[in-house]
Amino acid sequence: MAPYIDEALLDDPDELSRKDSRSTLRALASAGAQVREALHLSREAGIDRLADQERPRSVLVAAIGGSSIVADVLELLAEPGSPVPVQARRNLPLPGWVGPLDLVVAVSLSGRAPGPLAVAAEAARRGASLLTVGLDDSPLAEVTRRARGTHIGIGRNRTSSRTALWTLLAPVLVGADRLGLLDAPEESLLAVADRLDERAEELRPSSEAFVNPAKLLAVQLAETVPVVLGDGPLGGVAAARASSMLARTARIPALWGELPDAASGIVACFDGPYTAIGGRRPGTYDDSRIRLGDIDTSGWEPHHFDEPDGELLERPRGPRGTAGRDLFADPYLDGPAPPQLGLLMLRDAPAQAPTPETVEAETLTDAVLTTARDAGVRVMEVRAGAGDPVVRLADHVAMVDFAATYLAIGLGLDPSVSPHVADLRDRTS
Incomplete structure (x- = not known):
């Protein structure tokens, strides 16, 4: 027997808001703004300096849970034309081949997720380059700064990696573009922001179910x-x-x-x-x-x-x-x-x-x-x-x-x- 869904509730914005205790729908609607804010924060963090660095021998992306799609997207977009291999890793052990010639990307909204944090710390110990995204005041940010890597902070009111996907993904795409791993210029990411705004308007809570x-x-x-x-x-x-x-x-x-x-x-x-x-x-x-x-x-x-x-x-x-x-x-x-x-x-x-x-x-x-x-x-x-x-x-x-x-x-x-x-x-x- 299928579960019962209250269709009338879906057309009641007040009830939707009441049952959505942490404003998940509002956070999803901010996806376009997340992209634009992430571009600004990336520039402030000096991500453009990556264009002056030598291209890494390989790239390893560490992300788990709601952030894991970041690794999947980077693999997807880089695969057709990247001159270096890109692969995902959820946790330790860090592959033995990772060393000073490689780049490790670690993503954690809180900056405290054990898997990405451990991978970043081990990569830093081996002398690998680091690009990380997460809370500014966090262990992950500290590991990156000690290793003289690049850390991009997150915007305000980002409480869940599931609803802050573009906060985490956009800086990684910018960094990959600067390194020549894929083609993601700012115009393309701004087009993403515009498309996400269009979807937020189309799928908004106040839009009735028969047209949403x-x-x-x-x-x-x-x-x-x-x-x-x-x-x-x-x-x-x-x-x-x-x-x-x-x-x-x-x-x-x-x-x-x-x-x-x-x-x-x-x-x-x-x-x-x-x-x-x-x-x-x-x-x-x-x-x-x-x-x-x-x-x-x-x-x-x-x-x-x-x-x-x-x-x-x-x-x-x-x-x-x-x-x-x-x-x-x-x-x-x-x-x-x-x-x-x-x-x-x-x-x-x-x-x-x-x-x-x-x-x-x-x-x-x-x-x-x-x-x-x-x-x-x-x-x-x-x-x-x-x-x-x-x-x-x-x-x-x-x-x-x-x-x-x-x-x-x-x-x-x-x-x-x-x-x-x-x-x-x-x-x-």
């Missing part, structure tokens, strides 16, 4: 067992963020993956107990036989599907448009229906100049969505707008952040306070 995409998405997600899938590397980073926000903010566990590698793993879930096929609800299926060979899979890697191309597959299907639900089921005699599997597909903006690779990716995405609908999965799609990669990523991040927060509040939860997380901290402190 994030509120609509929250209602849809509440009725499902969600799976989040990105249609490529950029969507994959956003999908990981969505999974994290759904778990930590809305307390909803969500599997996530990235196409093409996750295709078979995600599609296999369509045979499980949360779809019309796996649930075996009576009166909703036919005995269709489908060939994978009916779909053009030329050029796809073999690991996209577990079954060989063209093999006959027995697959009962629910009627299209019914999502596999039995309209005549009696909840008193048959018991409550299990929640429905939901697939949230995060799609990149359409390619301006399609290539064989982008066409192949679109074909695979469409095939997965068609398979999902045929299996009785509830499909939700979010398409990024046009722009540079980081601008398109900002589109997805804003949507999933707001949706997860509305979902938490609609379920009667405070998005920023978890009693069980507090209990865990008490038991391990």
Whole structure:
């Protein structure tokens, strides 16, 4: 049985504010301002001096929890053209190859997160260069200053790394740009700030649910067992963020993956107990036989599907448009229906100049969505707008952040306070 979400509450700004004890929605709406403030703080900290330094042999990024997406984004944006390797590290041990020729980036809002702090301290001991982001008056800032590295402070009223993503990410992108690892000029980051402002206006609490995409998405997600899938590397980073926000903010566990590698793993879930096929609800299926060979899979890697191309597959299907639900089921005699599997597909903006690779990716995405609908999965799609990669990523991040927060509040939860997380901290402190 799906959890109950109070849709009326989502259209009551006063109730939204009352249940949101630490102003999570307000903090998310400040994302554009975070970018602009981070650019200013980065300049004040002397980040432009990195352009005069020798390019590092490699870059290692240490970030955990709500900050971990910083490492994912830097890897994503640097991978296509970076002249040096960039990789993420959550905690010690610091790899043995890190030394004076390398750069370590450590990110922690409080400046006290044990993993990034320990990595930065060990990197400083080995003579590696440091670029850190976090509270000015913190152990992390002190480690960086002693090592003569570059530390960028954070703005005021930043209380959660989940809602201060752009405070942490923007300085790292600026530093990577100055080092020549990726292309993130100030104009691009200001475009990110503008896009985030547009999304904050579109997804604002006072916007009614029937025209607010994030509120609509929250209602849809509440009725499902969600799976989040990105249609490529950029969507994959956003999908990981969505999974994290759904778990930590809305307390909803969500599997996530990235196409093409996750295709078979995600599609296999369509045979499980949360779809019309796996649930075996009576009166909703036919005995269709489908060939994978009916779909053009030329050029796809073999690991996209577990079954060989063209093999006959027995697959009962629910009627299209019914999502596999039995309209005549009696909840008193048959018991409550299990929640429905939901697939949230995060799609990149359409390619301006399609290539064989982008066409192949679109074909695979469409095939997965068609398979999902045929299996009785509830499909939700979010398409990024046009722009540079980081601008398109900002589109997805804003949507999933707001949706997860509305979902938490609609379920009667405070998005920023978890009693069980507090209990865990008490038991391990």
